[in-house]
Amino acid sequence: MAISFVENAVARRGLMLVISSPSGAGKSTIARLLLEDREMDLSLSVSVTTRQRRPSEIEGVHYHFESVREFERLRDSDALIEWAEVHSNYYGTLRETAENALADGRDMLFDIDWQGAEQLQAKMPADVVSIFILPPTMKELQMRLNRRAEDTAEVIETRLNNARFEIQKWSKYDYIVINEDLNQSYAAVKSIVMAERLRRDRRPGLFEFVNGLLEEQPS
Ligand code: ADP
Numbered sequence: 001m002a003i004s005f006v007e008n009a010v011a012r013r014g015l016m017l018v019i020s021s022p023s024g025a026g027k028s029t030i031a032r033l034l035l036e037d038r039e040m041d042l043s044l045s046v047s048v049t050t051r052q053r054r055p056s057e058i059e060g061v062h063y064h065f066e067s068v069r070e071f072e073r074l075r076d077s078d079a080l081i082e083w084a085e086v087h088s089n090y091y092g093t094l095r096e097t098a099e100n101a102l103a104d105g106r107d108m109l110f111d112i113d114w115q116g117a118e119q120l121q122a123k124m125p126a127d128v129v130s131i132f133i134l135p136p137t138m139k140e141l142q143m144r145l146n147r148r149a150e151d152t153a154e155v156i157e158t159r160l161n162n163a164r165f166e167i168q169k170w171s172k173y174d175y176i177v178i179n180e181d182l183n184q185s186y187a188a189v190k191s192i193v194m195a196e197r198l199r200r201d202r203r204p205g206l207f208e209f210v211n212g213l214l215e216e217q218p219s
């Protein structure tokens with residue numbers, strides 16, 4: 001399913017792939033598959049957060065873990081292109097990361113909540129492609145949160161309570177994927193990215209390509 005060499009050579013704007021979901025629906029799992037898939041060539045926008053680091057997380061890879069004071073400094077100096085309070089912690093996207101990627105024509109993945117998605121969509125409507133991941137059932141959502149076993153019982157309880165509210169934000173997104181079977185969901189997400197990369201208005205290089213085609217003299 002790779003994009004051909006000629007296709008790839010046509011100059012294109014980078015896209016901002018925003019993936020959100022209620023906690024536990026599988027967004028991070030799908031995001032990780034996308035980032036590991038060399039064919040997709042996506043890089044993660046590493047957010048700043050005031051949340052405690054989970055045992056499996058690495059500073060600078062999954063998040064930049066900062067104090068509330070430092071977060072507020074970044075926010076107040078306009079270094080964050082969007083930010084939100086989620087489950088009683090602050091999260092935000094560094095402006096520099098997002099703007100550099102777009103300028104270089106690179107595609108970035110944003111694992112952010114609906115509040116962040118809304119802010120990016122308002123600021124960069126032409127560049128954002130948004131996907132919302134839903135769980136197949138609430139029971140399965142609860143099981144997944146428990147199975148992940150990286151949060152305390154209290155944190156899981158808060159996240160489950162917030163899930164009902166977050167799910168209602170589904171209609172703000174371009175695409176909705178119900179994550180029942182992981183392989184099928186991943187294939188769906190991959191197809192969305194592939195199709196969005198081929199959108200005419202994201203490919204200014206097509207003018208030059210088509211002019212070249214028309215100038216070609218078939219022998
Ligand atoms: P989120 O990032 O949305 O909070 P995670 O990606 O951490 O959720 O997934 C929560 C848990 O559910 C993890 O243990 C993950 O391995 C598991 N999971 C993700 N997708 C599926 C799926 N389709 N079927 C079963 N388990 C899944």
Ligand code: 5GP
Pocket residue numbers: 019020021023047048051082083084086087091092093111112113114115116117
């Ligand atoms: P977690 O604590 O599980 O890593 O993330 C909790 C929620 O915060 C998730 O919905 C995640 O997408 C969201 N989130 C992570 N980084 C950001 C960010 O930079 N901005 C916003 N708005 N939300 C974020």
